[in-house]
Amino acid sequence: MGKLGKVDFVPFSKVDGIEERLKEGKISATRCKKCKNIYLPPRMDCPECLDEEMEWVDCEGKGTLVTYTTIHAAPAGFEDDAPYTICLVDVEGGGRLVGWLDGKEEDLKIGMGVSVGIRDLPEERMIYFVTPEE
Amino acid sequence: MRTGVIGIGHGKFGRREVTVQELAFEPFREALDDCGLHQKDLDALIVGSSPEYHRQRSLSGVVAEYLGMNPKPTFLVEAACASSSAALATADAYIRAGIYDTVAVLGVQKMLELSTPEILALMGRVGDVQWESGFGTTFPGYYAMFAHRHMYEYGTTREQMAAVAVKNHHYGAKNPNAMFQKEITAEKALASRMVASPLTLYDCCANADGAACMIVTNEETAKKADTPIWMAGLGSATAPMSVLRREKLSEIPSAIDAARNAYKMAGIEPKDVDVADVHDCFTIAEILAYEDLGFCEKGGGGKMIEEGETHIGGRIPVNVDGGLKSKGHPVGATGVSMAVEAVKQLRGEAGERQVDGAEVALMHNVGGIGQYCFVNILRR
Ligand SMILES: [Zn+2]
Numbered sequence: 001m002g003k004l005g006k007v008d009f010v011p012f013s014k015v016d017g018i019e020e021r022l023k024e025g026k027i028s029a030t031r032c033k034k035c036k037n038i039y040l041p042p043r044m045d046c047p048e049c050l051d052e053e054m055e056w057v058d059c060e061g062k063g064t065l066v067t068y069t070t071i072h073a074a075p076a077g078f079e080d081d082a083p084y085t086i087c088l089v090d091v092e093g094g095g096r097l098v099g100w101l102d103g104k105e106e107d108l109k110i111g112m113g114v115s116v117g118i119r120d121l122p123e124e125r126m127i128y129f130v131t132p133e134e
Numbered sequence: 135m136r137t138g139v140i141g142i143g144h145g146k147f148g149r150r151e152v153t154v155q156e157l158a159f160e161p162f163r164e165a166l167d168d169c170g171l172h173q174k175d176l177d178a179l180i181v182g183s184s185p186e187y188h189r190q191r192s193l194s195g196v197v198a199e200y201l202g203m204n205p206k207p208t209f210l211v212e213a214a215c216a217s218s219s220a221a222l223a224t225a226d227a228y229i230r231a232g233i234y235d236t237v238a239v240l241g242v243q244k245m246l247e248l249s250t251p252e253i254l255a256l257m258g259r260v261g262d263v264q265w266e267s268g269f270g271t272t273f274p275g276y277y278a279m280f281a282h283r284h285m286y287e288y289g290t291t292r293e294q295m296a297a298v299a300v301k302n303h304h305y306g307a308k309n310p311n312a313m314f315q316k317e318i319t320a321e322k323a324l325a326s327r328m329v330a331s332p333l334t335l336y337d338c339c340a341n342a343d344g345a346a347c348m349i350v351t352n353e354e355t356a357k358k359a360d361t362p363i364w365m366a367g368l369g370s371a372t373a374p375m376s377v378l379r380r381e382k383l384s385e386i387p388s389a390i391d392a393a394r395n396a397y398k399m400a401g402i403e404p405k406d407v408d409v410a411d412v413h414d415c416f417t418i419a420e421i422l423a424y425e426d427l428g429f430c431e432k433g434g435g436g437k438m439i440e441e442g443e444t445h446i447g448g449r450i451p452v453n454v455d456g457g458l459k460s461k462g463h464p465v466g467a468t469g470v471s472m473a474v475e476a477v478k479q480l481r482g483e484a485g486e487r488q489v490d491g492a493e494v495a496l497m498h499n500v501g502g503i504g505q506y507c508f509v510n511i512l513r514r
Contacts (some may be wrong), residue, residue, distance in 0.1 A: 005268015020372055022377060031444055043266040067286070067383055069278035070331040071270055075258030076251065078270035083328075088279060088377060096378040098269045105331065110286040127269065 014044035040095020063089040099128030138356025141169030141349030148313035154244040155200035177234035182218025183466030192257035210449040216501030219469030219508035241470035242345040258475035262376040278330035281418040288433030295417040296323040306460020314460030342462025346470040367400025367511035375505035388507035400511040404428035408492040411472040414498040474495035
């Protein structure tokens with residue numbers, strides 16, 4: 001989606017402009033102008049007020065580890081990456097994202113503080129990376 | 135008006151070198167034999183299946199033709215791994231509404247005609263393809279994340295998860311329709327190769343080909359059968375498919391909601407359930423099911439398996455047909471397979487696996503990672 005993730009499955013979405021924000025190193029959510037709900041992953045239609053007036057907001061890139069797993073049996077497109085560790089992170093400011101761990105699975109503790117950054121992958125793709133905080 | 139089950143059929147699950155319609159034929163014939171009906175006595179064929187695994191398109195039409203059901207109506211109902219529970223709920227609604235009197239509900243899935251690359255590609259698209267799949271999430275990976283969360287919140291252990299696999303293989307060894315009819319040990323399960331930490335190969339169910347069928351009918355017709363089994367409670371619910379939009383990851387919220395609806399409709403409580411089939415696509419899923427269905431308190435699932443409460447002789451025997459774990463999981467067939475087992479238990483026809491005097495049976499069928507859940511309560 002907009003160059004986010006190693007493999008792209010979705011060619012079109014109303015969520016436009018995320019690629020530029022990722023390139024600027026921004027982890028971005030959308031906010032409904034009416035009810036002020038924050039959406040990460042971003043979306044352009046608010047399910048609360050059924051409204052379409054959204055604006056972008058940037059997150060700090062800090063959060064809490066919700067859970068994780070290390071994938072050994074990889075799907076198509078990820079054969080050469082396995083084993084890789086997937087983290088779910090509740091981001092400060094609202095919303096959740098999935099990222100790859102930079103570090104060892106053994107060092108992870110659910111509930112720990114983590115920071116989230118963006119890294120480049122081959123073919124101009126980008127991915128969220130999660131680093132445990134001391 | 136009640137809906138009754140009067141005929142059941144269950145094919146052999148596993149790697150089957152037959153077409154999807156040939157797979158469907160076996161339990162369909164068996165279910166008709168079971169109640170002494172013919173195609174002409176049926177008003178419709180409702181098929182539950184997940185079409186993405188099939189080479190054959192327009193599945194229910196092709197199956198209806200092969201089963202000799204033309205010109206009776208047919209259509210497909212889809213809810214991922216809960217497709218045939220959705221088909222059963224649809225049939226129940228048609229019958230209660232008085233539109234159809236007698237319906238064949240067929241769950242069928244041919245999964246093993248895909249090539250390995252096709253399976254790997256499908257495997258990469260189980261999650262939210264916009265925001266999750268690009269990170270290489272997998273189906274075992276999602277349940278693995280639920281497992282880690284459950285271990286963190288409640289102290290559940292890998293040994294407790296392995297105990298689920300050992301139990302289900304123990305009973306599956308006695309089920310001639312199961313894909314794997316063999317016992318396993320906890321040592322072997324724990325030492326098997328890692329799929330998605332903390333889940334190893336023996337924590338995961340296997341893809342399979344399979345079909346199961348049941349004949350359901352209105353109260354008047356069902357009463358004429360020897361031992362009609364009644365659809366006493368039907369509950370279904372949904373939850374966000376994306377783990378990024380689900381508040382708690384140590385439960386399946388749709389299962390909690392579906393169970394509440396089913397118990398309410400049947401007018402019973404969890405303690406009234408004599409035997410249950412739950413959706414153990416992964417061992418952790420069975421532990422979550424104990425809690426979501428109210429068989430134990432939240433966080434008590436690990437202890438429940440450890441203490442043998444879900445074995446025959448325990449408080450609520452669970453998956454004594456082997457579960458998905460031992461039977462195999464032909465996605466679209468699994469719901470009706472569970473319902474067929476419930477009927478066998480309530481009729482007292484489960485043989486070596488019989489739970490003595492079972493009056494109330496529950497089935498819990500989860501679609502995907504919980505975006506759908508169907509809970510049905512059947513009784514004598
Ligand atoms: Zn809004």
